[in-house]
Amino acid sequence: MKRTKITDNITYVEPDSMANFTTCAGIIVQSKKKVMIDMNMGSKEISGLLEKEKPDAAIITHYHLDHSIWTRHVNTCSDAVVFIPEAEEPYLTSLDFVIEHTAGPFGMSEKWKDFVVKRLGYEPLNEYQCYNEQTTLKDIAPEIVLVRTPGHSPSHTSFYFPDEKILFSGDMGLDHFGPWYGWTDCNIKQIVESILRLDGMDIKLILTSHGGALKKRIQSSWVNCIHQIQQREEKIIKKLETGISKQKIIQQGVFYSDKKKVKEPMRSFLNMWDTAMYNHHESLINEGGLVKYFPQIMGMS
Numbered sequence: 001m002k003r004t005k006i007t008d009n010i011t012y013v014e015p016d017s018m019a020n021f022t023t024c025a026g027i028i029v030q031s032k033k034k035v036m037i038d039m040n041m042g043s044k045e046i047s048g049l050l051e052k053e054k055p056d057a058a059i060i061t062h063y064h065l066d067h068s069i070w071t072r073h074v075n076t077c078s079d080a081v082v083f084i085p086e087a088e089e090p091y092l093t094s095l096d097f098v099i100e101h102t103a104g105p106f107g108m109s110e111k112w113k114d115f116v117v118k119r120l121g122y123e124p125l126n127e128y129q130c131y132n133e134q135t136t137l138k139d140i141a142p143e144i145v146l147v148r149t150p151g152h153s154p155s156h157t158s159f160y161f162p163d164e165k166i167l168f169s170g171d172m173g174l175d176h177f178g179p180w181y182g183w184t185d186c187n188i189k190q191i192v193e194s195i196l197r198l199d200g201m202d203i204k205l206i207l208t209s210h211g212g213a214l215k216k217r218i219q220s221s222w223v224n225c226i227h228q229i230q231q232r233e234e235k236i237i238k239k240l241e242t243g244i245s246k247q248k249i250i251q252q253g254v255f256y257s258d259k260k261k262v263k264e265p266m267r268s269f270l271n272m273w274d275t276a277m278y279n280h281h282e283s284l285i286n287e288g289g290l291v292k293y294f295p296q297i298m299g300m301s
């Protein structure tokens with residue numbers, strides 16, 4: 001893993017590999033207490049890291065497994081309290097729930113369950129505390145402000161350090177691929193609202209979960225996120241107008257192109273996620289499209 005000292009108190013930690021969607025980058029904050037956020041470094045690294053760092057709190061931005069699996073090691077390797085977003089509690093505590101509300105609607109439960117349990121090591125989380133947007137971490141890290149940024153997941157949360165104007169943005173889509181909404185519980189309108197909320201904040205540095213650190217052109221990066229969603233919508237509309245079927249559009253890729261080259265079971269998962277993303281666009285197009293809800297994005301550049 002790669003550690004980058006951002007300030008005296010904040011260290012950005014990136015995993016060696018992000019292949020197969022099993023890890024993400026996170027931060028270690030030395031405040032009143034030591035806090036780790038989204039420290040999903042992979043099963044080989046996490047135990048040693050927890051034992052060495054001895055955090056007091058382990059926080060996740062959202063339930064997605066590439067951000068949350070490490071919390072299963074926290075209670076055995078440290079004395080840290082695990083904090084999870086309140087509205088996503090059932091995803092983290094029940095295998096049946098998480099499968100039913102992710103791959104379930106796509107008839108992919110068995111394949112996905114197999115991957116989630118055997119490959120990622122999902123176990124129901126037992127010891128934890130819930131946080132919500134009213135939560136202040138006053139006894140642990142009083143300087144951190146929780147920012148509600150739902151859409152990518154039902155209660156995805158970002159973490160803001162107002163003194164340094166630093167944001168840990170989790171999965172807001174500030175990476176090469178752009179915003180992701182590949183489960184039924186994702187919501188494009190909420191993603192855009194969350195992006196606009198963050199765009200209105202005074203931020204000098206963004207630490208992301210999958211796209212590294214962002215120092216320059218922060219505002220245009222937010223705009224780019226929204227444009228990526230808009231471009232996907234336009235592409236779908238154009239294809240539908242030329243008579244291309246839903247199935248073909250998904251096959252060609254809403255988010256993932258070149259799915260044919262990918263091995264199973266990942267190919268089926270990519271297809272499932274692209275189907276979900278198509279469905280979200282389809283619903284929004286039927287409601288009048290992205291610009292109907294966010295006319296201001298027309299003038300954003």
Ligand SMILES: [Fe+2]
Nearest residue numbers: 062064152171
């Ligand atoms: Fe995610």
